[in-house]
Amino acid sequence: MAPSPRRWRRLLTAASLAAGSTVVAAFANAPAATAIPLPASDYQHVQLALGSAELGEPMSLAVMPDRSVLHTARDGTVRVTDAAGNTKVAGKLSVYTHDEEGLQGVAVDPGFATNRWVWLYYSPPLSTPAGDSPATGTDANWNTWKGHLNLSRFTLKADNTLDLASEKVVLTVDNDRGQCCHVGGDIDFDAQGNLYLTTGDDTNPFESAGYSPLDERTNRNPQYDAQRSSANTNDLRGKLLRIKPNTDGTYSIPSGNLFPPGTAKTRPEIYAMGFRNPFRMSVDKPTGVVYLGDYGPDAGTTSSTRGPSGQVEFNRITAPGNYGWPYCTGTNTTNETYNKWDFNANTGGAKYNCTGGPTNSSFRNTGLTTLPAAKPAWIRYAGDAGSPPEFGTGSESPMGGPVYRYNASLNSAVKFPQSLDGNFFAGEYGRRWIKPVKINADGSPGEISTFPWAGTQVMDMAFGPDGALYVLDYGTGSNNQALYRVEYIGGGNRAPTAKITPSVTSGPNPLTVSFSSAGSADPEGGALTYAWDFDGNGTTDSTAANPSFTYTTNGTKTPTLTVRDPQGLTGSASTVITVGNTAPTVRLTLPASGQLFNFGDAIPFQVTVTDPEDGTINCSRVSVTYFLGHDSHSHQITGKTGCSGTITIPVDGEHDAAANIYGLFDAAYTDNGGLTTHSITTLQPKHRQGEHFAAQSGIQIASHTSAEGGATAGFIENGDWISYSPYLLNNATQFTARVSSAGAGGTIEVRAGSPTGTLLGTATVPTTGSWETFTNVSANISGAPSTATTLYLVFKGGAGNLFDVDAFTFTTGTSSTPVVNLKSLTNNLYVSAPNATTALIANSSTVGVAQQFDLVDLGGGKVALRSKANNMYVCAENAGANPLLANRAAVGAWETFVLIRNSDGSESLQAQVNGMYVTAENNGAGSLIANRTAIGPWEKFDLVGA
Known part of the structure; x- marks a missing residue:
């Protein structure tokens, strides 16, 4: 879809002013073409598990031969959900969870039917240096924070419990702890039984202005230099590894890896290298081709002295190779290659030679100096290189999904159609889509379709033995993480959807629970019948739509609702009820929702916890964790224990300053009965980019070379608005916006609650003469509500395009406490x-x-x-x-x-x-x-x- 007619006036005006770069950018950022949609009526989403009680923080899945799904949570919990949607905890590993670490990938062994082996990749806990904490694992003490991750084989017993004593640690991957980021951790097998494992670069990307982390200063924490990992042929990080597991828990090296065994300064386990965070991949078993999504850096604009703006990749790996990071990205040509950067002098040097083989001259490099020439990405998107128009816009989070293989002899009513045979299913976590991509005969990407995905943030995908697509949905932080089985029904009768809502989820014995089936529905609108199993023992205890039940025995209960449509198709949903123990009540009183802050601030926190069974609360068991929010996900950065204290937010903001970043404080307490309650608060940076709005009316994002991050909230006309939430503005005294205008100028009204809500201040925007010429305008702020609200910036003026908003800043009074x-x-x-x-x-x-x-x-x-x-x-x-x-x-x-x-x-x-x-x-x-x-x-x- 092209911009609306009123927007074309802006383009013509820009052209008349010879603002050529603005015109090109505006066309480049016009609304994307629509991918070919698959009919939504041909597919149904069967919800197998929902919420934190059944999924935790979901990380990865693997489908077993009986259609049961193994899935992992980052806190170390392994769960099994059967084909009917019943979920149980199979076991829990003890893990280290700072930053992005914890329990990551899971895979089912090719010989599972006889050996019942499963594979897990996780961070085992290690002793903490005395008086130290992950929050201080920086320059002075990085040497003490050495760790590793385990690739381990376990036996899953016949009752679907994990035999923790059966662990065989097959491979370890060294890492440095105490700093964020990039773990990777996906596991898959090829048809020959070779195991593939992705590993992240284990590098802090945040103090490199969003460009490549190539910090070679000798007094710096090595976690700022990805040359020690991704570019190191003698290191397993930032790689795609390939090994052949042996039955005794050892492994051998299959032929055809990147470096033959015995090659000096190399690791033979490496199949491909030069990755940043290859979070999800899959192996197409008939061909042996690996499809991998690699996350890219965050720079908003290309710099002549630093390198290209941030972009991400889908890679199609048909043979061993080097894919360029941290020296280049995308095509690996000059425009997509980084400059050597002097972090002492803050000056740029020559570009790396990626096409001929980059040179790794870092003193931290223990591998080869001259690396293999870099291979180009299969599909790259975002950044200056542009994107396939079918991919749309938004945050860039590529998830390398599976390839579908149609089996004509498979007796399954839900297998995907033959028309999708050989399609690669690309997933996008941030943009929240799944898109089948056809593969041309020469291996290039062909037609891109839009899959009728009904969930939110795609975390992992796999096709099951029934030919259905299983999807792990990370959710949006509203306890809506989910596990789905997406079935093809070809436009036939779709199964109903069951929803179950209990009045309480925990409490003392006896415990009376009122159940609601509200939200249960038949897609065709038929009348439903209800069957409730309150104890999870397979019996029907009630057929009412909204029954009540009193539990009189202690323990964990899994009540299940099954709904049936007039044609006999069913849908089920379950929940977890704890009898004999009440979940604690946790309230994070400080900081308050929407509180303003600067990166580098010391933020006081206060937590109140009550628990009827525990009585007096031991504050040493209360944890408060700071997460850096980025787009629709977050990174765990640091934390403390206690009911009160102060957490200092890192000065650098942990991302490019123009990224969509914010703060999250998470207070948690686990009671003596094992129930955990969280209280989470969102904090807003005082300086925010205009284009990172939550909602808008009449606004499009415009690209500008001289804008912070290269983009603005643009194409503004009279009455348009943008909003952000939550914001606590009770101590804000001034609002300042960075704006440009080759149009009429106008005013920015700062309002609370709605576009017509309380007016807090008005800033006047002059004409600056060019869309690339920016100035600051300010307004005093008063009358803000004392609680969090939605911030609205409402734009007023005459006819035509008025101005662009690049960024805005709030100034606060002496009190920044709510x-x-x-x-x-x-x-x-x-x-x-x-x-x-x-x-x-x-x-x-x-x-x-x-x-x-x-x-x-x-x-x-x-x-x-x-x-x-x-x-x-x-x-x-x-x-x-x-x-x-x-x-x-x-x-x-x-x-x-x-x-x-x-x-x-x-x-x-x-x-x-x-x-x-x-x-x-x-x-x-x-x-x-x-x-x-x-x-x-x-x-x-x-x-x-x-």
């Missing part, structure tokens, strides 16, 4: 400031504006409480016999408090001047707040997010 309420743990009443005159602090049973406070960080671990109603401070007026709390208009030493963490997880406030505590003396009316010298239960408070 609004809180104080609730007494004794009587559940709230601390409040009723007025600004007598302003004594009293208890109230409801929360209103008068009861809300800013928690103002004064530095040195001290805080003050500032009333939202009157901007006065809570203070301890004196240290005498009757030190009532009152409001003051200024902050002095006696008005500051320290948050005291109590053993049960609650907080108390201790005045800095007199060492006394804020307390609620009485339960009745007029229960004024006074200071006491000791802490009792009635003196404790929860910080409750406003």
